Amino acid sequence: MIFEGQIRKMISENTKPIRYYLNLKDDYLDVNQQLGKKMRFYHDHNECLGCGLDKEIYRMGYCKNCFFTLPEANDSIIRPELSTAHLGIEQRDLEWERKFELQPHIVYLAVSSDLKVGVTRSAQIPTRWIDQGASYATILAKTDNRYEAGMIEVALKNQVSDKTNYQKMLKNDVPEIDLIQQKDLFKIYIPEEESKFYLADDSVYTFEYPVLHYPEKIKSLNLAKQKEFEGTLVGIKGQYLIFEDGTVWNVRGHEGFYVKFEL
Ligand SMILES: [Zn+2]
Incomplete structure (x- = not known):
């Protein structure tokens, strides 16, 4: 199955454990259901949270122009x-x-x-x-x-x-x-x-997070450098997805990226 869209911060529900949804603007993905499963995803292009254009994301999901002009930034x-x-x-x-x-x-x-x-x-x-x-x-x-x-x-x-x-x-x-x-x-x-x-x-x-096991060593995934990633999801904490090999992906840190997921 393919899910795709503009990355925004994950939506959470304060249950025990916490429930997370990937918010792709027009699509939602129940992330807890992916625990223990393989995910593949890649950076397709950008979509600034402010102007929606395919421009370089500067900070907080905004292109440089939006970051320096919008009240949200x-x-x-x-x-x-x-x-x-x-x-x-x-x-x-x-x-x-x-x-x-x-x-x-x-x-x-x-x-x-x-x-x-x-x-x-x-x-x-x-x-x-x-x-x-x-x-x-x-x-x-x-x-x-x-x-x-x-x-x-x-x-x-x-x-x-x-x-x-x-x-x-x-x-x-x-x-x-x-x-x-x-x-x-x-x-x-x-x-x-x-x-x-x-x-x-x-x-x-x-707070109780949905984590099967915590990593001992951490590698941070940056989709601007490494365009794609494939791994087994073992946890969700804060705004991070944690994978079996110790890779962690800061979802919020990728706001404004347009990403395609294969599940
Ligand atoms: Zn913009």
């Missing part, structure tokens, strides 16, 4: 503290930025490789954690907008990383950390103006 997407919609100041498209930035956001602590801090829209919970391959997570603060969450994250970055080591995450080399204890420790670093956003709820969310 604005600096405040990666660095929430740069948000300005709450001041009524436009960066690329104020109407879009108002909708995106002026909604409840959370600052969370999660463990995917080590302890990390992050920001996301409340509506993105638990998807954001699953996309990062988090084993467990808790909410530190809930704010009214993106800027406030960004300010808390910036204050905490001196204490804790905001990055995930994807190799450790994919090997399931995950430490046991008492998130609630960490949350108590970090409380004092929340800036005074944002301290009212601290969330007293100490729920810890845990």
Whole structure:
């Protein structure tokens, strides 16, 4: 059977284990059903997430032109503290930025490789954690907008990383950390103006990924260099497919590629 389409990040359902769907824009593939089976896929051409044209993908699934002009690829997407919609100041498209930035956001602590801090829209919970391959997570603060969450994250970055080591995450080399204890420790670093956003709820969310066995050595597949790949799928974690030979494919990292799959 052949499936083909523009790669977008995988869609997930927070079941035990998590269920993943490959989103090919006009086609969906239940990836869990492919576990233990052979897959072959190849890069056919590009389809930018913004303009849809067959142009070189620069970053985040966008061609260079779209990356530097669309609000979806604005600096405040990666660095929430740069948000300005709450001041009524436009960066690329104020109407879009108002909708995106002026909604409840959370600052969370999660463990995917080590302890990390992050920001996301409340509506993105638990998807954001699953996309990062988090084993467990808790909410530190809930704010009214993106800027406030960004300010808390910036204050905490001196204490804790905001990055995930994807190799450790994919090997399931995950430490046991008492998130609630960490949350108590970090409380004092929340800036005074944002301290009212601290969330007293100490729920810890845990995630179970569909992985038959974790790789010991990891080789990262880049479809821009190696046009095609064939292997047996043994796991899905974060936005990665894990194959029997230790090859891992970052699906999200290939957004904007047009790929054909033979199953
Ligand atoms: Zn484009």
